[in-house]
Amino acid sequence: MASSLARISTLFAREIGAFFLSPTAYFLLLAFQIIAWFNFAELIARLSRPQLSFSITTDPMTNYISSSVSFWIVLMMAVPVLTMRLVAEERRMGTWESLLTAPVTASEIILAKWLAAVVMFLVLQLPHFLYLPFLARFLPIDLGPPMGLMLGLVSASLMFSAIGVFFSTLSRSQVVAAVWTFLALFGFVLLPQLLYNIGSTKQASWLDAARRFAVLQQIHDLGTGRLDPRVPLFHGSVAVLFLFLSIRCARIRPFM
Amino acid sequence: MSELGENWIWLVGLAATGALALLWDARRSTAGPRGRDAWPLVLVTGSAAAVIVIAIGVWFVVIDLIGAAILAFALGFGTLLILIRRLRRDASSGRGGRQAAAVGKTIVDASLLAGLLIVINAFAFTYGGRVWDLTQEGAFTLSAVSRQTIRALDRPTRFTLLFGEGRLAPRQRERVSQLLELYRAESPSRVTVRSINPYAEPAELERLIRAYPDLAVATSGVLVEYGEGDQTRHAVVRVTEIFPEEAGRFAGSANERFLMPFTGENALTSALTRLREGRRILAAVLTGHGEPSILAEDPNAPGLGLLAGRLRAAGLDVVEHDLNRAELPTETEIVMLVAPRSRLQPTESSRLEGFLKARGKALILSGPESRDAVAELLSQFNLEMAKDVIIDPVSNLQGRPGMILAFVTGRHPHPIVDPLFRVPMVLPRAAALTIKPPASLARTRRLPVAILDSMPDSWSESEPNASRVRFDPPNDLKGPFLVGVAVNETERENPERLEDPATAPINPGPRSKSANQAETRPMSTPRLVVFSSGLAGDNTTLQAHPVNADFLLDAVSWLRGNTDQLGISPATHETRALALPPEVRSRLVFLPTLLAILAIITAGLTVGWSRRDHAMHD
Numbered sequence: 073m074a075s076s077l078a079r080i081s082t083l084f085a086r087e088i089g090a091f092f093l094s095p096t097a098y099f100l101l102l103a104f105q106i107i108a109w110f111n112f113a114e115l116i117a118r119l120s121r122p123q124l125s126f127s128i129t130t131d132p133m134t135n136y137i138s139s140s141v142s143f144w145i146v147l148m149m150a151v152p153v154l155t156m157r158l159v160a161e162e163r164r165m166g167t168w169e170s171l172l173t174a175p176v177t178a179s180e181i182i183l184a185k186w187l188a189a190v191v192m193f194l195v196l197q198l199p200h201f202l203y204l205p206f207l208a209r210f211l212p213i214d215l216g217p218p219m220g221l222m223l224g225l226v227s228a229s230l231m232f233s234a235i236g237v238f239f240s241t242l243s244r245s246q247v248v249a250a251v252w253t254f255l256a257l258f259g260f261v262l263l264p265q266l267l268y269n270i271g272s273t274k275q276a277s278w279l280d281a282a283r284r285f286a287v288l289q290q291i292h293d294l295g296t297g298r299l300d301p302r303v304p305l306f307h308g309s310v311a312v313l314f315l316f317l318s319i320r321c322a323r324i325r326p327f328m
Numbered sequence: 329m330s331e332l333g334e335n336w337i338w339l340v341g342l343a344a345t346g347a348l349a350l351l352w353d354a355r356r357s358t359a360g361p362r363g364r365d366a367w368p369l370v371l372v373t374g375s376a377a378a379v380i381v382i383a384i385g386v387w388f389v390v391i392d393l394i395g396a397a398i399l400a401f402a403l404g405f406g407t408l409l410i411l412i413r414r415l416r417r418d419a420s421s422g423r424g425g426r427q428a429a430a431v432g433k434t435i436v437d438a439s440l441l442a443g444l445l446i447v448i449n450a451f452a453f454t455y456g457g458r459v460w461d462l463t464q465e466g467a468f469t470l471s472a473v474s475r476q477t478i479r480a481l482d483r484p485t486r487f488t489l490l491f492g493e494g495r496l497a498p499r500q501r502e503r504v505s506q507l508l509e510l511y512r513a514e515s516p517s518r519v520t521v522r523s524i525n526p527y528a529e530p531a532e533l534e535r536l537i538r539a540y541p542d543l544a545v546a547t548s549g550v551l552v553e554y555g556e557g558d559q560t561r562h563a564v565v566r567v568t569e570i571f572p573e574e575a576g577r578f579a580g581s582a583n584e585r586f587l588m589p590f591t592g593e594n595a596l597t598s599a600l601t602r603l604r605e606g607r608r609i610l611a612a613v614l615t616g617h618g619e620p621s622i623l624a625e626d627p628n629a630p631g632l633g634l635l636a637g638r639l640r641a642a643g644l645d646v647v648e649h650d651l652n653r654a655e656l657p658t659e660t661e662i663v664m665l666v667a668p669r670s671r672l673q674p675t676e677s678s679r680l681e682g683f684l685k686a687r688g689k690a691l692i693l694s695g696p697e698s699r700d701a702v703a704e705l706l707s708q709f710n711l712e713m714a715k716d717v718i719i720d721p722v723s724n725l726q727g728r729p730g731m732i733l734a735f736v737t738g739r740h741p742h743p744i745v746d747p748l749f750r751v752p753m754v755l756p757r758a759a760a761l762t763i764k765p766p767a768s769l770a771r772t773r774r775l776p777v778a779i780l781d782s783m784p785d786s787w788s789e790s791e792p793n794a795s796r797v798r799f800d801p802p803n804d805l806k807g808p809f810l811v812g813v814a815v816n817e818t819e820r821e822n823p824e825r826l827e828d829p830a831t832a833p834i835n836p837g838p839r840s841k842s843a844n845q846a847e848t849r850p851m852s853t854p855r856l857v858v859f860s861s862g863l864a865g866d867n868t869t870l871q872a873h874p875v876n877a878d879f880l881l882d883a884v885s886w887l888r889g890n891t892d893q894l895g896i897s898p899a900t901h902e903t904r905a906l907a908l909p910p911e912v913r914s915r916l917v918f919l920p921t922l923l924a925i926l927a928i929i930t931a932g933l934t935v936g937w938s939r940r941d942h943a944m945h946d
Contacts, residue, residue, distance in 0.1 A: 093939060098932030105928060109921045116906065116913055123586040123903035126499040126576070127506050128467040131903055199924055206920050211906055216462030284453055297463035302452045309445040316441055320434040 079176050083184030084191075087158070091192050100150055100196055108199035111140045119211065129296050134217045137200050138224075138295040144288065147232075148257045152250035154192050155236025158185040159322070160249045178322035182237060186315060189233035197225050216297035224294030227304040228287060232257060234314035241318045260310075261287045367418075371411060371432045375439040378407040382443040386450035392517065401447060408440045459513065465901060470510050474597040477604070478514040483559075485600065487511070488536070488551040489523040490543075491567075496575060497548065503901075504550060504570060507592050540564065542638075542881075550596060554603035561606065563599040566885065568743050570595050572898070584907040591898045609888055611639055611662040612649040616676075617701060618669030620866060622648055627871040632666060635865040638877045639884065651676035656683050661888055666693045667862025668701040677704070684708075689855055689887040691880070695862040696759040709774050709815045709856050714760040716788035718809055719797055723752070723783040725873060729797060731756045734780050734811050742779040744814055744857065744882045753780060753812070754873040755861035760788055760809035773818050774855065780812025811860045814886065816852035857883040 091097050118132040125131050137143055159182075162168040171181060204218060239252040264286035283289050290303045385400030415433050461468040470478075487508050491501040501523060512519045526533045526548070536551060537543050540562050543551060549566040569591065576588035613622050613632060624631020636646040649656060652673055656663065663683060672680065684690060694702045699713045706713060718732055725731040733752035736745045763776045786807035787799050799806070863869050865880055906913070 093935055095932065095936065098928055098935075101928045102925065105921070105924050108924075109917070112921075113917045116917055119904075119906040120908070120913060121905065122578070122583070123905045124499070124576070125586070125901065125903045126571075126588045126590075127503040127901055128463055128465065129506055130499065130502060202924055203920050206916055210908060210912075210916065211904055214464045216464060220462050296467070297461065298468045299460040299462055301458075301460070302449070302456055305452055306449055309449055313438065313442055313445055317434070317438050320430070320437070324430050324434070 076177075076180060080180050080184045080187070083176065083181060084187050087185055087188030088191060091154075091188065096153065097192070100153065101199070103146055104150070104196045105199040107140070107142050107146050108203070111137060111143060111200065112203045114140075116207075128217070131217075131296075133213065134296040135292075136218075136295070137221060138288070138292040143200075144261065148254060148261060150196060151193065151232045151236050151257060152253040154196075155189050155233060155240050155253060156246040156250040157240070158189060158237055159240040159318075160243045160246045163244050164246070172323070179319045182241070182315060182318045182322055186233050186237045186311075186318075189236060190229050193229040193233055194226065197222075214297070217295055220297045220299050221291070221295040223299065224291040224303065227307040228291060230311040231260070231307040231314075234311040234318070235260070238314040238318045238321070241321045265289065368432065371415075371435060374407055374411050375435050378404045378411075379439050379442055379446075380404075381407070382446055386446055389447075389450045389454050401443075404443055405440070408436055408443065411436045412440070454516075459510075465899065467506070467899070467901070468510060470514065471593060471597075474511070474593055475514055477597050477600050478511050478519065481515055481518040481554075481600070481604070483518070483555040485519050485555075485603075486553045487519070487521045487596070488553070489521070490526055490533070490551060491523070491548045492525055492527045494548075500548070500567060500571060503588075503590060504592055507590075507596070508550075511596070552596065552599050552603065554600070561603045563603055565592075565595045565599050566747075568747065569885075572743075580904075582907040584905045586903045586905070588901045588903075589898045590901060593899065607659075609644045609662070610657060610660045611644045611646050611664060611884070612656055612660045613646060613664045613666065614651060614668070614676075614680075615648045616650040616652055617672070619666050622646055624867065627867050629867060631867045632865060634867045634870040635877060635880060638870075638881060644884070651679045655679055656688070661689060662884060663688060663690045664693070665690065665702065665705070666865060667695065668698050671701045672705070680705070681708070684855065687853065690857075691883055691887065692856065692858045693862055693864045693880075694858070695757045695860060697757070698862050699759065706858065709858075710764040710772060710776050711813060711815070711858060712762040712764070713860060714762070714788060714809075716759065716790050716804070717792035718755070718758045718760060718782050718786050718807065718811070719789040719792070720783055720786035720807070722785040725754050725756075730792065731869075732758055732782055732786055732811075734758075734782050736780065739781060740778045742777065742814060744879070744886045745779050745812070747882060748875070748878060751875055751878075752873075753859070753864065753879045754869055754876055755782075755811050755859065756863040756866075756869060757792070758782065758809075758811050758859075758861040758864075760805075761811060761813050761858060761860050763810070763813065774815055775818060775852070776813045776815045776856075778810050778812070779814050779857075780810075780859070781808040782811050784808050813856075813858045814854065814883075815856040815858075817855040818852045854887045857887060859883075 115132055115136050123132075128134055159168065162171060172178065201218070201222070204213065207213065235256045236249075236253045239256065240246075240249040243249040243252070265288045268283050268286045268289060284302075285306070290300075290306075293300065294303060381400050382404035385397045385404060388394070388397035388400060412433075415429065415436060418429065418432075459468055489501055489504055489508070491497040491504075505521070505523070508519075508521045512521055524532055524536075533543075540551065543564050549564060549570065552563045552565060554561045554563075572589055572591055576586055579585040579587055613619070613636070615621070620631045622632045622636040625633030625637070627634060639646045644662075647657075649660075652675060656679065660683070663680065680690075690705075692702060692705070694713070696713070696715050696717055699715055703713065717730065719729045720732040721729050723733040723735065725733060732755050734755055735752045736748050736750060738749060760782075763778065784807060786809060788805045788807070788809060789797055790800070790803040791797070859879070864876055870877055908916070
């Protein structure tokens with residue numbers, strides 16, 4: 073077990089190093105920083121107006137980030153970019169087979185790459201939270217909602233990264249992996265939200281089920297300070313399933 | 329309970345038949361030399377079918393058909409296990425390629441794992457779900473009383489939100505929805521919540537009003553229905569009981585704080601408790617002094633039958649009671665004294681005083697004819713009534729100056745009259761009320777506030793029975809006059825500086841989590857409402873001007889507002905605006921952004937240069 077952890081950490085460090093040594097990381101960070109700047113500017117503008125909120129669910133602070141369309145669009149593009157090269161690139165360059173012959177198991181390789189993707193994803197979220205200490209100097213902030221939001225992003229990152237790693241494992245081409253990852257994220261993030269929005273107008277009986285599985289609603293609810301442990305359970309379950317598939321597919325010839 | 333009704337049997341049967349057919353086909357089609365070609369299709373189809381059957385089982389869990397769910401799970405997982413067993417046999421016999429075997433095994437194993445995870449999540453979402461509240465104000469925490477009450481519900485309970493399209497309606501609806509979501513989470517099988525826009529769905533509103541007539545006086549709020557069919561009990565919780573300050577208030581030196589008190593949990597849980605216990609509010613109409621009778625229901629004859637009917641529709645038990653004969657029943661919450669012709673006997677006075685001291689409430693409808701009968705009672709509440717009749721040649725009903733109209737103008741904001749803004753109350757043969765001077769209200773606990781005035785053209789007529797009534801100063805005094813008063817009783821004596829009792833908060837109770845509280849003020853309880861016309865609730869008046877009943881119902885609601893409340897403290901939501909000059913705001917946004925961008929660019933360039941150096945040295 074200890075040696076397995078050591079191998080995973082070595083592979084993890086290799087992946088993190090490779091990411092931060094490439095210009096992609098800094099372009100992605102810049103993109104997220106610019107989005108964070110716009111979101112924070114909008115938050116300041118909303119906070120500067122007279123507040124008339126009746127409940128915490130409509131407070132500007134609890135809608136920070138989770139209600140930002142640009143954030144979600146960039147996120148859905150960033151995850152495929154982060155994960156597409158993890159396995160597909162190695163297969164294309166021919167280093168994958170030699171990695172598999174090394175004294176590491178497929179599980180350890182996949183877990184290390186997945187963890188690296190999770191960390192990279194979380195680093196990209198830092199710009200949004202960078203502003204909060206500055207804001208706290210002028211406005212008392214209830215830390216509950218931002219904490220809930222962070223937890224939501226962490227658990228969502230586990231799920232998104234696992235999906236990205238899976239499609240990267242299935243494909244030799246980074247682009248194909250990225251496209252399939254994007255489509256899968258679309259299915260998880262936007263489709264349930266679309267169904268929820270349609271159901272809301274009709275007060276449909278399945279509205280509750282749609283809401284529970286709409287990632288946007290889940291993150292929004294967490295961002296209000298309402299921590300439902302079933303949400304991380306759901307994200308974790310999806311992550312476990314896709315990691316299992318990735319590990320199994322690691323030894324199969326890619327067919328995409 | 330289930331939209332499927334009994335169709336679930338057919339659905340499970342269909343799924344079972346499909347699964348069995350697949351398995352039979354798998355055995356048959358893989359038996360011969362061509363079997364290997366069909367096997368991948370069978371594998372994929374079988375796995376997909378198994379996952380679908382498991383998903384159907386999940387649906388049965390959601391709709392509480394556990395037996396059917398177990399059957400579906402057994403079918404689904406059983407199919408997968410059979411496929412796994414077959415795969416292992418194929419692998420050990422060397423049948424099929426390694427790649428195909430690996431793919432097949434992956435599909436089936438993944439289906440099994442997916443099925444397990446689906447079941448775990450289904451049970452978690454259906455039966456689990458204690459939410460952790462990370463907020464400081466406890467926005468997602470119910471009090472222990474509410475949780476106990478909801479868990480103890482033994483009948484289906486439906487909450488219907490009735491909020492229209494006004495300026496405040498969306499925010500009010502959102503806040504109440506947030507609370508009811510917590511109720512539903514405590515008892516998902518018993519509690520349902522729906523929302524109706526009375527303006528967009530008038531037919532549905534009409535249907536509800538036919539079923540629950542007291543809903544008609546509620547402009548917005550929540551209808552609580554406890555039980556089903558003929559056994560349904562209901563309560564209407566008005567928006568004023570949920571939002572004591574309709575639009576909140578600003579505070580702070582620059583009005584940067586917005587405070588929104590919310591008493592919804594207290595109001596709704598109290599309503600639930602009342603419905604569960606089947607408790608009704610008893611209103612006792614005093615008799616024995618020539619008062620009109622609640623048994624007189626002819627709308628064209630004097631009596632209180634119409635008023636009693638409206639009160640009963642609002643959930644009150646209305647009875648007549650002679651204080652000379654017996655004490656008031658213990659369950660009496662409100663006493664009504666309507667146009668007594670003679671004074672109360674000492675026994676009656678003593679019993680009434682005892683009732684009022686024991687936190688009972690009273691509604692007095694009395695004009696100049698009953699002045700002597702109610703003088704002593706009114707003086708206990710720091711009130712006096714004039715002997716002259718108010719006349720209004722301009723604002724009156726049907727051209728009759730003695731039937732004055734008193735419009736709600738907003739001059740005396742109060743929960744009783746606020747919902748009836750710009751609506752008039754008819755007060756036949758009204759008298760002017762007087763609140764004792766402020767100096768004499770020091771060290772009293774009973775604080776009257778004005779709620780309704782006559783119109784400026786009115787005057788107090790010293791000879792109301794004269795053949796021709798006209799304004800004769802100095803005998804006649806010019807209006808407007810006070811014709812409606814509400815009295816609060818505070819918990820401690822009023823200090824030298826007179827507090828405003830109309831805005832004093834209702835008694836708080838313990839909360840399970842500390843919350844932002846409004847500033848501390850003396851707590852007060854509604855005790856008395858007086859309308860200075862003995863005919864304000866009479867059959868003939870209500871027949872001519874039905875909206876008088878709304879005023880009286882509002883008065884009763886306000887009076888009883890705290891009696892069956894459980895003392896769950898109000899939750900005040902506070903939001904703060906950023907009161908900064910524009911240049912400071914700009915710095916707040918640009919400075920961290922600039923620092924972050926510089927850091928990213930510097931890090932990127934540093935890495936780029938070091939890689940380049942490394943490559944050159946290599």
